[in-house]
Structures are given as C-alpha cells and as structure tokens.
Amino acid sequence: xxxxxxxxxxxxPRVPDGGSASRQHTLRERNLRLVAAAVFEATAPPSRADVxxxxxxxxxxxxxxxxxxxxxxxxxxxxPVAAQRAGRPAVPLVPxxxxxxxxxxxxxVDYLGVRALDLVGDVVAERVETGSLHDSDPREVLARLRAxxxxxxxxxxxxxxxxxxxxxxxxxxVDARGAxxxxxxxxxxxxxxxxxxxDLRAGDGRALDVEVANExxxxxxxxxxxxxxxxxxxxxxxxxxxAGIVVDRQLFLGERGWNGEIGHVVVDPSGPRCSxxxxxxxxxxxxxxxxxxxxxxxxxxxxxxxxxLLRAGDVAALDTVRxxxxxxxxxxxxxVNLVDVSTIxxxxxxxxxxxxxxxxxxGVVEERALAAPFAPVDVRPAAAGKHAALxxxxxxxxxxxxxxxxxxx
Amino acid sequence: xxxxxxxxxxxxPRVPDGGSASRQHTLRERNLRLVAAAVFEATAPPSRADVxxxxxxxxxxxxxxxxxxxxxxxxxxxxPVAAQRAGRPAVPLVPxxxxxxxxxxxxxVDYLGVRALDLVGDVVAERVETGSLHDSDPREVLARLRAxxxxxxxxxxxxxxxxxxxxxxxxxxVDARGAxxxxxxxxxxxxxxxxxxxDLRAGDGRALDVEVANExxxxxxxxxxxxxxxxxxxxxxxxxxxAGIVVDRQLFLGERGWNGEIGHVVVDPSGPRCSxxxxxxxxxxxxxxxxxxxxxxxxxxxxxxxxxLLRAGDVAALDTVRxxxxxxxxxxxxxVNLVDVSTIxxxxxxxxxxxxxxxxxxGVVEERALAAPFAPVDVRPAAAGKHAALxxxxxxxxxxxxxxxxxxx
DNA sequence: GCGCAATAGTTCAGCCGTACAACAAAACGC
DNA sequence: GCGTTTTGTTGTACGGCTGAACTATTGCGC
Numbered sequence: 001x002x003x004x005x006x007x008x009x010x011x012x013p014r015v016p017d018g019g020s021a022s023r024q025h026t027l028r029e030r031n032l033r034l035v036a037a038a039v040f041e042a043t044a045p046p047s048r049a050d051v052x053x054x055x056x057x058x059x060x061x062x063x064x065x066x067x068x069x070x071x072x073x074x075x076x077x078x079x080p081v082a083a084q085r086a087g088r089p090a091v092p093l094v095p096x097x098x099x100x101x102x103x104x105x106x107x108x109v110d111y112l113g114v115r116a117l118d119l120v121g122d123v124v125a126e127r128v129e130t131g132s133l134h135d136s137d138p139r140e141v142l143a144r145l146r147a148x149x150x151x152x153x154x155x156x157x158x159x160x161x162x163x164x165x166x167x168x169x170x171x172x173x174v175d176a177r178g179a180x181x182x183x184x185x186x187x188x189x190x191x192x193x194x195x196x197x198x199d200l201r202a203g204d205g206r207a208l209d210v211e212v213a214n215e216x217x218x219x220x221x222x223x224x225x226x227x228x229x230x231x232x233x234x235x236x237x238x239x240x241x242x243a244g245i246v247v248d249r250q251l252f253l254g255e256r257g258w259n260g261e262i263g264h265v266v267v268d269p270s271g272p273r274c275s276x277x278x279x280x281x282x283x284x285x286x287x288x289x290x291x292x293x294x295x296x297x298x299x300x301x302x303x304x305x306x307x308x309l310l311r312a313g314d315v316a317a318l319d320t321v322r323x324x325x326x327x328x329x330x331x332x333x334x335x336v337n338l339v340d341v342s343t344i345x346x347x348x349x350x351x352x353x354x355x356x357x358x359x360x361x362x363g364v365v366e367e368r369a370l371a372a373p374f375a376p377v378d379v380r381p382a383a384a385g386k387h388a389a390l391x392x393x394x395x396x397x398x399x400x401x402x403x404x405x406x407x408x409x
Numbered sequence: 410x411x412x413x414x415x416x417x418x419x420x421x422p423r424v425p426d427g428g429s430a431s432r433q434h435t436l437r438e439r440n441l442r443l444v445a446a447a448v449f450e451a452t453a454p455p456s457r458a459d460v461x462x463x464x465x466x467x468x469x470x471x472x473x474x475x476x477x478x479x480x481x482x483x484x485x486x487x488x489p490v491a492a493q494r495a496g497r498p499a500v501p502l503v504p505x506x507x508x509x510x511x512x513x514x515x516x517x518v519d520y521l522g523v524r525a526l527d528l529v530g531d532v533v534a535e536r537v538e539t540g541s542l543h544d545s546d547p548r549e550v551l552a553r554l555r556a557x558x559x560x561x562x563x564x565x566x567x568x569x570x571x572x573x574x575x576x577x578x579x580x581x582x583v584d585a586r587g588a589x590x591x592x593x594x595x596x597x598x599x600x601x602x603x604x605x606x607x608d609l610r611a612g613d614g615r616a617l618d619v620e621v622a623n624e625x626x627x628x629x630x631x632x633x634x635x636x637x638x639x640x641x642x643x644x645x646x647x648x649x650x651x652a653g654i655v656v657d658r659q660l661f662l663g664e665r666g667w668n669g670e671i672g673h674v675v676v677d678p679s680g681p682r683c684s685x686x687x688x689x690x691x692x693x694x695x696x697x698x699x700x701x702x703x704x705x706x707x708x709x710x711x712x713x714x715x716x717x718l719l720r721a722g723d724v725a726a727l728d729t730v731r732x733x734x735x736x737x738x739x740x741x742x743x744x745v746n747l748v749d750v751s752t753i754x755x756x757x758x759x760x761x762x763x764x765x766x767x768x769x770x771x772g773v774v775e776e777r778a779l780a781a782p783f784a785p786v787d788v789r790p791a792a793a794g795k796h797a798a799l800x801x802x803x804x805x806x807x808x809x810x811x812x813x814x815x816x817x818x
Numbered sequence: 819g820c821g822c823a824a825t826a827g828t829t830c831a832g833c834c835g836t837a838c839a840a841c842a843a844a845a846c847g848c
Numbered sequence: 849g850c851g852t853t854t855t856g857t858t859g860t861a862c863g864g865c866t867g868a869a870c871t872a873t874t875g876c877g878c
Contacts, residue, residue: 019439019443020443020464020465021440021443021464021465021466021865022435022436022439022440022443022864022865023436023834023864023865023866024436024833024834024835024836024864024865024866025834025835026431026436026439027431027432027433027435027436027834027835027836028834028835028836030428030431030435031430031431031835031836034428034429034430034431047855047856048855048856049854049855049856055429055430056429056430057430057836057837058836058837058838059855059856059857060836060837060838060856060857060858061835061836061837062856063856063857064835064836064857080844080845080855082844082845082846083845083846083854084846085845085846085853085854086845086846086847086852086853086854087844087845087846087852087853087854087855088842088843088844088845088853088854088855088856089844089845089854089855090854090855090856091855091856173779173780173783182780182783183783231663231664243747247663247664252661253749254640254656254748254749254750255640255656255749255750255751256749256751256780256784257749258749258779258780259746259747259748259749260747260749261746261747261749261779261780262746262747264746264777264779265743265746265747266739266742266743266777267678268677268678268679269676269677269739270677270679276779277776278776278777330675330678333675334674334675334743334747335747337668337670337671337673337674338652338668338669338670338671338674338743338744338747338748339663339668339747339748340662340663340664340665340666340667340668340669340670341663341664342664342665367686367687368673368675368687370582370667370670370673370685371582371591371665371667371670374582374591374592375665430836431835431836432835432836432837432863433835433836433837433862433863433864433865434863434864436863436864436865437863437864440864440865456825456826456827457826457827458825458826458827466865466866467865467866467867468826468827468828469827469828469829469830469865469866469867470864470865470866471827472826472827472828473828473864473865489826489873491873491874491875492825492874492875493875494824494825494874494875495823495824495825495873495874495875495876496823496824496825496826496873496874496875497824497825497826497827497871497872497873497874498825498826498873498874499825499826499827500826500827
C-alpha cells in the first residue's frame with residue numbers, strides 16, 4: 001500500500017499499533033486468538049461454556065471457534081467427565097499434543113543442538129552435540145546444525161506432526177527482526193545472516209519460518225513454563241553475562257534487540273581491564289572464566305568443579321564467588337533502578353552457584369534498589385533445566401502459533 | 410466477567426493483549442482509530458481517498474468514518490483546493506483545532522502549573538505559579554493546583570472546547586496505573602493519591618479522567634512533538650536526575666512504572682555519599698544542586714548562573730560541569746547497554762548546559778556503549794521548551810483520545 | 819465552448835461474523 | 849420417571865465492510 005498520492009504532496013500516514021484495516025475476518029482472527037489463549041492459559045481444562053463466560057463471547061460463537069481449533073489440531077477434546085452436578089457434562093478442552101511442534105535451535109560455546117516441543121510442552125525430539133565451538137567456522141557449524149535439525153524434523157513428521165517454525169539461539173548481538181547476527185565474540189562470528197545459511201525445510205519442501213535471537217533472551221522465555229511472575233529479569237551467567245527482560249510474559253527487546261548487555265556494566269571504574277576496552281566490567285568479576293581462574297581452575301573446567309571447591313571450603317573459590325556475587329548484585333541493582341523489575345532469575349552457571357551467590361546478590365540488590373523499601377526484589381535460581389534456550393526458542397514458536405491460530409487452522 | 414465456573418475446578422483464563430471479545434462495533438472502533446491516526450500522523454493533510462489508500466479500507470468505509478470524526482470534532486475539513494490535475498478536487502483533512510483539549514498539570518520543586526493543548530498542538534490556556542515547594546503540604550498545594558486548573562477549564566469551555574482529561578506530572582515514583590505517588594523526596598511528599606484530592610471536574614460537573622505520572626516521563630513525551638526518532642531516552646536533569654524511555658513513540662514504564670531512576674546509578678563506589686544511602690550515585694555528580702555548589706553558587710541559584718560562570722571561563726564551574734558530564738556519560742552508557750536506545754535527549758537543566766556537557770557525554774557514551782561500533786549513539790539537547798512535562802501530559806491525554814476516537818464521537 | 823478523461827466522494831446490494839433465542843442432549847435428584 | 853439444570857447446537861437478525869455503480873467536479877484537447 002504505497003499510497004502514492006498525487007493530489008496532496010505526500011500523504012503516507014504511519015499506521016501505529018492499531019495495525020491495518022479491520023474486516024470481518026479480522027474479528028475471526030482476534031476471537032480465535034482469544035479462545036486459544038483461554039484454553040492454553042487456563043489452570044484446568046475449560047469447557048466451551050467456560051471459555052464463553054471468560055471471554056465474553058456467546059456459547060454459539062465459542063463453539064464454532066473451538067471446532068475450528070480442534071479441526072486445525074491446536075486444541076483437543078477430552079472425554080466428557082460427569083461432574084457432581086445436574087446438567088449435561090462438559091467437554092474439557094486442552095492443548096493438542098503431538099500435533100504441532102516448535103523447534104528450538106542453539107549454537108553456543110560448548111555445544112549445538114535442536115529440541116522439538118509440542119503444544120503440551122512435551123519434548124518430542126532432541127539432538128545435542130557437545131564440543132568447543134570457540135572461534136569456529138559459521139558455515140561448517142550451521143551445516144552441522146542443519147543436519148541435526150533435519151533429523152529432528154524427519155522424526156516428528158514421521159509421527160504425523162507439523163513443524164510450525166524454529167528459533168535459533170546465539171550468544172551475541174542479534175537484531176530485533178531476528179535476521180542478522182552482528183557479533184558473537186565467544187564464537188568468533190560476526191556480520192552473519194544465519195537463516196538463509198540454515199535454509200531449514202519441512203518434509204514437503206516448504207521453507208520453515210526461522211528467526212534468530214540472543215541466547216539469554218530465549219532462555220528467559222523458558223522460565224515462563226514454570227511458576228514465575230509475568231515480569232522478571234533473567235540473567236544468564238556464562239563466559240559472557242547476558243540478560244533477558246520479560247515484561248508481562250513478553251520479551252522487551254529495546255530499539256534494535258540489543259538490550260540486556262549487563263556483562264559490560266561498569267562495577268568499578270578502577271577495576272580490572274576488560275576485553276571491551278573499558279575497566280571494571282561485570283564480566284571481569286562474575287564471568288565464568290574469571291570465577292574459574294579465581295578458584296585456581298583452568299578456564300576449560302566445568303562449573304561443577306567450582307562447586308566442589310566451595311563445598312570443600314576452599315578460600316580462594318569462596319572469595320572469588322563472593323566478590324562475583326557482590327558485583328553481580330551491584331549491576332543488578334542498577335538494572336532494577338533503570339528498567340524496574342521485582343523478580344530476578346539467575347540462570348546459566350549461576351544456577352549451580354546459587355547456594356553461594358544467591359543471598360549475596362539479594363543483599364546487595366536490596367541495599368541499592370531504590371524501590372526496594374516499597375516492594376522487595378525477589379532473587380531466585382532458574383527453574384528451566386539444561387539448554388534452556390532450546391526450550392525457550394521452541395516455546396516462542398508455539399507462542400506465535402497460539403497468538404495467531406488463524407494461520408494454522 | 411468473573412467466570413465462576415462450577416463445572417471444572419477453576420477456569421479463569423487470563424486474556425492477553427488480544428483484549429476482550431471482538432464484535433461488530435469493535436471493527437468500528439479499530440478502523441476509526443486507524444483513520445484518525447492516518448489524519449493525525451500524516452505529513453500533509455490527506456483526503457478521504459488518501460486515507461483509504463494508506464489504510465487499505467475502501468473509500469466508502471473511510472467516508473463514513475471520517476464523517477463521524479468530523480461530527481465528533483476531532484477532524485476538520487479544509488476548503489477543497491483545486492490541484493494541478495484533472496479530477497474533482499480533494500477535501501484536505503486536518504486535526505480539528507479549538508475543539509478537544511488535553512490538560513497538562515505539574516507540581517515541581519519550584520513551580521506548579523497547568524497547560525491546555527488542542528489537537529493541533531496549540532496552547533489554548535496556561536497558568537503557572539512559581540515558588541519553592543520544597544517540603545510543602547500536599548493538600549494545600551493540590552488545592553492551589555485545582556484552582557489553577559479550574560480557571561483553565563473555565564476558559565477553554567467558555568470558548569466552546571471540551572476537556573478530554575488531564576495528566577499530573579510529579580517528581581517522584583508513581584505507579585504504572587497512574588494513581589499513587591509513592592514518594593517525591595524533593596517535595597517531601599509520600600504515599601499519596603492525588604487524583605481524588607484534586608477532584609477535577611468539567612463545567613457540567615462530570616469528573617475528568619486524571620492520571621499521575623513521573624515528571625521526566627511526561628517531559629519525554631513532549632519531545633514527540635518535534636523531530637525525534639520513534640525510540641529514544643530522555644534524561645531530565647534537575648535536583649534529581651530522572652529518565653523516560655520511549656520505544657516506538659510509546660513510554661516504556663517497566664513492571665510498576667518505576668523505571669528510569671538513573672540518578673542513583675552508582676558511578677563510582679568510592680565516590681561521595683548520597684542521600685539514598687549508597688555511595689557515588691550519579692546525582693552526586695550531575696544533580697543540579699551539586700553542579701551549583703561545585704561552581705561556588707548557592708543551591709537556590711538558577712542554572713543560568715552556572716552558564717554565566719562557564720562563559721566567563723570559571724575554572725571551578727568548568728571542572729564541576731565536566732566531571733558531571735563524564736559521570737552522566739558513564740551512567741548513560743550503562744543505560745544504553747541495558748535498554749538499547751540509539752538516541753539520548755538531554756533535558757531539564759542539561760539543555761542550558763548542553764554546550765558544555767554535550768560532547769563530554771557523547772564521548773563517554775561512544776566509548777562505553779557496546780553497540781556503538783555498529784550504530785553510533787546520537788546525543789542531543791531537548792527541543793521542547795520550558796515546563797516540558799505540561800506539554801507532554803497534555804499530549805498524552807490527546808494521544809489517548811486519538812487512540813480511541815470511538816469514545817469521543 | 820464542449821466532450822472526454824480523471825479523480826473524489828456517495829449510494830446500495832451482498833457477504834460475513836457475531837448476538838440472541840429457541841432447542842436438543844445428557845446428566846442429577848427426589 | 850420426570851422436572852431441573854447445564855451444555856452445546858441451530859436458525860434468524862443485525863451491524864459493518866466490500867465492491868461496483870453512480871454523481872460531482874475538475875483539466876485538457878479540439
């Protein structure tokens with residue numbers, strides 16, 4: 001709709017979030033979304049009548065919409081269960097399992113992998129390869145990832161499921177469109193468009209919808225599967241320290257998708273020099289390599305090794321981790337003052353170290369967060385398990401399916 | 410819609426941003442918004458046909474919608490101007506002036522006031538009273554503000570205009586609902602609900618829609634009147650240092666509306682003590698009182714006095730301001746790394762000091778912002794004039810009118 | 819000066835999706 | 849076993865958008 005007006009000089013109005021023109025079928029799309037959300041976010045399987053009551057639509061309308069979702073394989077009907085009550089028994093509605101799946105992909109410093117989730121949240125396929133990818137060749141690594149993904153796709157399609165799309169997690173700066181990786185220092189990658197390189201395809205040859213995102217941000221989304229408030233800050237502690245900001249169950253990406261770079265918050269301008277050029281960056285206190293080295297371990301050692309030392313009461317390890325915790329707390333307090341969140345989820349390496357850093361971080365944040373007197377900040381370890389970004393990526397694909405069911409029915 | 414389901418244990422689905430049930434009149438509302446946005450955000454007055462082309466609606470539909478907006482006093486028709494072209498001349502559509510007005514209110518440390526803006530952006534009424542409100546009595550001050558507002562309302566209603574609502578700017582922590590002031594240290598106010606206290610009413614006695622917001626955040630919105638990118642960070646330098654985050658022309662408030670508290674970002678942990686309890690907060694380097702004291706002036710002096718000293722080459726003033734600029738740059742670099750914006754607008758006292766701090770801030774930010782190599786950060790002075798929060802508040806009211814025209818036609 | 823082409827805006831039948839009300843289905847309770 | 853209750857479905861009414869035909873008003877060529 002270029003709207004090349006020749007009458008008045010230039011009349012190309014920007015269309016804000018209201019989106020585009022609403023027609024009759026827009027009603028359908030919106031109400032389908034509403035009904036899908038009602039089924040997917042309910043705490044107990046609702047009936048058509050429940051959905052009608054909750055959404056404000058009539059039972060008649062809800063019925064036709066639910067029928068469409070059932071036909072499209074997004075929603076399933078459980079066998080009607082007779083309630084302890086007069087009246088025709090209700091048909092409970094639940095997300096349909098083994099029908100539509102989302103793919104989570106990840107390339108990180110020490111592994112690459114694929115995970116397929118269905119709408120119930122079950123893992124229906126998974127492939128993981130470990131090994132150092134430090135300073136690796138993107139073409140070669142993405143080819144290996146494509147092979148893994150193709151295996152997973154073949155597996156789920158053989159079982160009669162449809163693949164809705166994929167999200168690729170990378171440890172670096174990715175633009176908000178999900179197309180371009182600007183730089184991933186720890187992989188040694190830069191200026192790259194991984195999507196055409198991957199060229200993922202379904203069994204019938206059609207190109208899959210693939211988007212790239214930052215690893216910490218997708219890992220943050222994995223937390224939404226558990227018992228977490230709608231808004232929180234997720235901090236992923238690895239070689240780098242990244243963060244994902246979730247507001248009202250949605251990622252806040254900032255102008256270009258580059259927010260959450262907490263690793264280079266300056267904790268102390270007179271501190272140690274950082275690879276980024278500045279001094280006293282958080283990464284120099286709470287990055288994985290610093291924690292390992294400070295504990296007298298090689299940087300290739302696993303975090304478990306630090307935990308062993310901490311358990312044994314090793315003074316160097318205890319000092320290093322405590323110092324890292326204080327620095328992390330200071331940086332997080334700044335974060336809380338600037339973006340305002342009341343829950344901080346510590347992920348990545350910090351999960352295993354939580355017993356030692358948790359209270360340190362919480363103490364410093366409580367002390368420095370301006371709003372703490374009115375609303376204390378909750379600091380907790382991440383609940384999603386290993387390779388959280390795989391789960392988060394797959395969930396994000398499925399979220400987009402539920403958010404626009406009209407495209408899948 | 411409580412949805413007290415008695416069938417299944419609990420089925421109260423959360424309804425996400427999709428909102429509530431969409432009916433026929435929802436289409437009307439959405440398309441009215443679309444058409445209103447097309448008229449209000451066009452660079453040149455569009456015709457009905459232009460709006461149709463830009464929105465994707467048919468000319469028939471646009472016609473009925475525009476007629477409704479004209480009848481409601483939101484849009485006006487200019488006399489048809491014969492273009493240099495065959496065909497019936499178009500009727501240019503413009504925002505209707507002197508019809509609907511928004512009210513901006515503010516109570517700050519050194520003044521209180523009201524400003525009324527119409528949809529064109531013209532100031533149609535204004536009342537300002539200066540004087541120190543440090544440690545003032547909220548009841549008394551709000552009563553004075555109510556009197557000023559009543560005068561302004563009477564004035565615009567006498568001229569046949571309707572008041573759509575008001576926004577009250579306060580220098581403190583305000584919740585996201587816009588109801589409760591948690592604390593405003595420099596006023597000495599705390600735990601307050603100013604809206605019922607103000608109890609603003611239109612001439613016919615109906616209660617006006619009033620919301621409270623942080624002063625820096627409303628001032629940020631005032632910038633949208635000028636030539637500013639859709640996403641930016643606005644920093645208001647006063648006694649305290651606050652910020653407003655604007656993403657895609659909308660305020661980002663954070664979980665509870667308490668974000669942007671940049672004044673208490675720790676610039677140097679070994680720096681001077683701050684009233685908040687921590688050490689080395691930005692406010693202790695770049696707050697107005699510190700800049701005045703550092704220049705050898707009383708804290709009651711105006712910022713102009715510092716400018717005079719700077720012009721005269723006063724060494725103490727130059728040092729103090731330069732030090733403040735460096736601290737501000739460091740804090741802003743952190744901000745940029747955490748929330749990702751590419752434009753920083755310096756407002757409040759920093760406008761007058763811009764000639765001395767601008768390049769210092771820009772230099773430090775450029776040096777420390779992680780994304781700077783890919784996309785340089787633009788630092789600029791605020792364009793909105795004095796009492797920007799008044800303009801921003803009034804504009805915010807009018808934005809809500811244009812965003813939901815169905816309520817006003 | 820007049821007819822033709824071009825553009826703006828309006829009118830009206832048709833379609834689509836929702837509401838409303840009546841109805842069919844399937845349980846409970848006395 | 850029959851009324852009551854609740855679920856889910858069927859059919860009609862209504863509102864809002866589309867598309868095509870129509871009117872209004874200009875410029876241009878002859």
